[in-house]
Every structure is written in C-alpha cells, then in structure tokens.
Amino acid sequence: MANGDVTVEGTAQLGRLVPLLPGARNDAAGKAINNVILLSLPDEEYNLLRPHLESVELPQHKILHEPGEKIDQAYFLNDGMTSLVAMSVDGRSVEVGITGREGMVGMSLTVGLLRGTFRAIMQMSGSGTRISAEIFQTVLPCCPTLRSQLSRFALMQGLQVAQLAACNRLHDIDQRLARWLLMCQDRVDSQSLPLTHEFLAQMLGTGRPSVTLAAGALESSGLIENMRGTVRVVNRKSLEQAACECYAVIQHFNGGLGLK
C-alpha cells in the first residue's frame, strides 16, 4: 500500500496548507507564479509541471472553455478572475462559480471528463499559466500532492457553488449584486470594477433593467458609483451589510483555500 501512503501524505498536509510566497516560483518563460496550488506543490512535482506551463495573458471576457467543447488546456490563474457560467438552452445564463488564483480552471480533466459543461470566461482580466489537457492528464497520476490540492479545491468549490445555488433561489437581486461586487473586488484589489450592467445581468441570471434598478438603489445609499462600463465600490463596509449572508459564508470557504 505504499502508493496509498504517498497519496494520503498529501492529504494530511492539507490541513495546514502553506504555499510559498507569490513569485517564489516561475514558469517555463521565467514569469513569476502567483497561483496558490502551484505554490503549494513540492519541488519535485512542480518541476514535472514547469516545462509544460505556458504563460498566458487573459484579457477580460476571454473565453477559456465553452460548454460542450473539448477542454484543450487547464489554466492556473496568477491574478484576475474566471467565472463559470451555466448557459440555458433558451440563451439565458447565470454564474455558478468563480475561480481565481486559489484554483484551477478545467477541473473536469482531473476525473477524465474531456468536455466542459459550463463556459469559463475571464470576468476580470489577469494572467496565468496553462498546460495542455493531454500533458496534464499524463502528469497528474505522478503528482499526489497536486491531486490532493485539486481534490481539496474541488470540495471547497462545491461548497461555494452550493451556497450560490441557494443564493440564486432565495435572495433578492440587491443582495446578490452586493455579494457579487464584493466577491469580485476580493480578487482584484481595486475599487473600480470594469463591468457593464448587461454583463452583470448575465452573471446574476436576471434582466439588465433589474440590475440597473438594484445598482441604482446601491448608488442612492452611497455604497457604489455607477459609471459607463464601470462600477466603483465607494463604501465597502456598508456594501458588506447590504449583501446577503452568502458573502460571509463563501469568504469563509475561500479562507480554507489560502485566498484571504
């Protein structure tokens, strides 16, 4: 059962996940790595991955994966934020998960699912590294810590998504908009978020007028400022109070991933 020991050694370490400092590692092109999972691997595993990690710039709205299409690459973000978006056959959409530098985009590959179910789209521009699906699947069995880290991420992401599933059903658009802006700001460290109401409507699974109405209410209370194509967070403390409890719950899960 030697392999069992190896596999679970990684698991035991997970409770006290201590990633290296951002920039302590670099990719094949020498660019600094800021992704928590990549920074948490032992050297021998990282060195297996490193030659295959290709630096990529990820501009806002770039689509990383399209539902039903083959997943060619797995992405490890250094910064920025990806939304996982479910698309209904009637053309409507809603966000069902967020991944930033704490995770990997293309998690289905870890269980051999080669086609994605959701659209993965850059919500906030950033950068990262990517690895081809084929190489990733070959290397993964040789990387027990990577597997453990990804398993933990899958579980925590599942908890986050479960909270979103409840939130989507039970909470008002004002609360959900506030929650969404906070989650977004957590990942970009800037007060100004380049977002149109149209795009927010697609994320929140509602019509644009409802978003504009809710954003107007938050603006009248002095919490945010709506400008063309940008939402500026003016009073973060009050925005936290305006959000539903889901924000605090999800933030707690993210803490378990070394994000905040």
Place this chain on the structure above:
Amino acid sequence: MSEACESLQGSGVERKPRGENRRSIRTDSTGRPVHNSILQSISDTEYNLLRKHLEPVDLPQRHILHEAGAKLEFAYFLNDGMASVVVLTSDGRSVEVAIIGREGIVGTPLAVGLSRGPHRIVMQIAGSAVRVKSAVLRETLQSTADLYLIWNRYVLIQGLQIAQIAACNRLHEIEQRLARWLLMCQDRVETETLLVTHEFLAQMLGTGRPSVSLAAGILQRGGLIENVRGAVTILDRPGLEAASCECYFVMQRFGAVSNGQ
C-alpha cells in the same frame, strides 16, 4: 515519485469501476448485502479493510444524517433511498443543492481533512446505508488509494451537479424544476409513488408551498403525475421528462460519468 506514479496508474481507478465484474455480493460487518456503487467499485483488498467497520443503519424518511455546521461523526454509503443536501439560510428558509443516492457518499468533506460540513443532509426517501466512524475512515483512507481517488471523483461530479442546480434554481420555472426533481427522485427509488408532501417539496425547491401545489396541479392536469395526500405518483414518465428543464438530462450524464460509463 515514479513508483507512486506506476502504482497509481495501475490501480485502474481512472478506468471503469469494477462493480459490474464483481464475482460475489459484498456484505457489511453483519453480513447484510451492500449495494452502494462506491463500495462496489473498490478492490477486494480495500473493501476487506473497510468491511469490519461498516455498520448497517436503517434510515427513515426525514432522518437527519448530518446537521449544518455540526461535526461529521460518520460517513454514510447509501444502499437505497435518497438523501438531500440542503442549504439553510438565517431567515429559516432552505433549498436543496444536491441529492445523494446509492451512487454516492454522505460526508464528502472528510476526505480532505475537514471535520465539519456546512449543510444539512436529510433522508428524503427512506432507505438504508452502511456507515463508518469519521476517525476510522480517515485512518483507512491512508491505505485505500482506490477509495481515495473514487471519493474525489465523486466530489467533483457532485460539484457539477450542484452547479447545474445553482443555474436551475435561478433560470427555470417551478413546474420544470418540480418535474426535474420528481424524475431525479424516482431514478433513485425505482417506484412510481414518491412519499413527499408539497410542504417538503417547497423546502427542497426553495419556494412557498402554494407555488408547489400550483405547479403540481399543472403537472396533474397534463396527466403526468397524480397528487394524493402525502405522495406523488408518476403516471407518464416520458411526459414528465418533456416537462422538465434540460438540467435533468445534464445531470443524468454526470451520473453516467460517475459510474465510469
């Protein structure tokens, strides 16, 4: 490194589970048969390590396997029946975010070292299971590489199911969601009559009881189901599938993947 690599690749876990090829019926520590797909998928060696710790339990409807925020005392492997994973909000409302039958595990956070789970897990349809103490499970997982991998595969597939429900909760009408729910439930119990009240359905679907009764009335007038006191009978399954949103079929595909098909 390379040793671990070879043995992991050789474990067969990335390929089809062995459930269909197994030669003998597996039994728990008291000799009762075990029908859980996960337990049927692991190797004999690993199963034999677990077997003596598997305690059979009968799980009546409404039995709470795990309360939100409480310590996870046991992991459960259902043989039959169905459990709901429910998110509770501070204002007392609730909504179901996943369902678990004999294809799955209750207590998934244990495998990544978490000792508490944030959701209520409640038996929706009565059934039975085998359970194992959390501490024992954690220790056993150190020598059951197959179970560890299959467990994590299940976690990911369940995550996809939850994401689909997250979208469904937002985008689809109550009639569609009710039809989807009844189909998912029937898939796990294999009877035509489901013992569920509209009140309970409302808690699962995150809506009020009157909305459920209205939607159930519409499905009944269409000849798809029959509402009787405390139960719903499915009369026309293909019709119900047509009335459901696409989410039912999407999630069915996830189920096939988790069974290695």
